[in-house]
Amino acid sequence: MTTLKLAVFDVDGTLIDSQDFIVEAMNRAFGEMGVALPSREQVLSIVGLSLHDAIAQLVPDLSDRDVDIAAQQYKDMFIKLRAEKGGEAAAPMYPGAREALEVLHPRDELLLGVATGKARRGLDHAYDAHDLRKFFVTHQTADDHPSKPHPSMLQRALSETGAEAINAVMIGDTSFDMDMGKAAGFRTIGVTWGYHPRERLIAAGADILIDAFAELPAALDELWGTT
Structure with missing residues (x-):
């Protein structure tokens, strides 16, 4: 058998x-919040974690509320990028x-x-x-x-x-x-x-x-x- x-x-x-999508969406999200932008290397180091955990690890001094806001901003920015670049096929x-x-x-x-x-x-x-x-x-x-x-x-x-x-x-x-x-x-x-x-x-x-x-x-x- x-x-x-x-x-x-x-x-x-x-x-x-999908690294270009991820880095740009994260930078746009933090930019909207007025939070210092992490480096490309920092962003890629947390890829694979769930979004909430990734942002909390990326910017440890954010409050839970701000982590939730950043996570939603990231989702919104990713959707915008998907529309701008022609969908996931661009990755x-x-x-x-x-x-x-x-x-x-x-x-x-x-x-x-x-x-x-x-x-x-x-x-x-x-x-x-x-x-x-x-x-x-x-x-x-x-x-x-x-x-x-x-x-x-x-x-x-x-x-x-x-x-x-x-x-x-x-x-x-x-x-x-x-x-x-x-x-x-x-x-x-x-x-x-x-x-x-x-x-x-x-x-x-x-x-x-x-x-x-x-x-x-x-x-x-x-x-x-x-x-």
């Missing part, structure tokens, strides 16, 4: 390069991302999922813009779970698919993804083209690092002992 396997992907910084997929999904999706024993700090609406826009929905059977967003690195998203993905944690892998570009994967009992693959540097992924305990999507199928086989 074939063992069911599950591979869960982060979205921003892993599948889709490109990383090279090789679609090809990797097309290779992995037909595997009978393998299910694919998403665990993202995006809201459900944002994920739906990304799915529609890049025709990605067909690849994934479980879709976990910030609307329904505590922020990464809490393992709730991955625990729900296991529940929905029937896979076991020992046969599951979390694939992401941040230490939050690696920490979440470890907390859920998943193996972890860190991708080096996203928003956290290689050293931070290693420090978070990534089982394998890959430098291109072409390396992903072999990395999965290595983790599952099928090479």
Whole structure:
């Protein structure tokens, strides 16, 4: 009997390069509030967290009320940017991302999922813009779970698919993804083209690092002992 396997992907910084959208929307939001603008590096360092937690970490001296205001401003600015730039399609997929999904999706024993700090609406826009929905059977967003690195998203993905944690892998570009994967009992693959540097992924305990999507199928086989 074939063992069911599950591979869960982060979205921003892993599948889709949305950094320009994120940085500009965050800067516009803080500009509207008269708050000092964080650097690009600071903004990208918190990508992956839920929006409230990300802003609270980015500007720790904001009151809870101001964090809520900034979060709403960010959402409003992101919607405006989406309209200005022609939707989520303006944020490109990383090279090789679609090809990797097309290779992995037909595997009978393998299910694919998403665990993202995006809201459900944002994920739906990304799915529609890049025709990605067909690849994934479980879709976990910030609307329904505590922020990464809490393992709730991955625990729900296991529940929905029937896979076991020992046969599951979390694939992401941040230490939050690696920490979440470890907390859920998943193996972890860190991708080096996203928003956290290689050293931070290693420090978070990534089982394998890959430098291109072409390396992903072999990395999965290595983790599952099928090479």
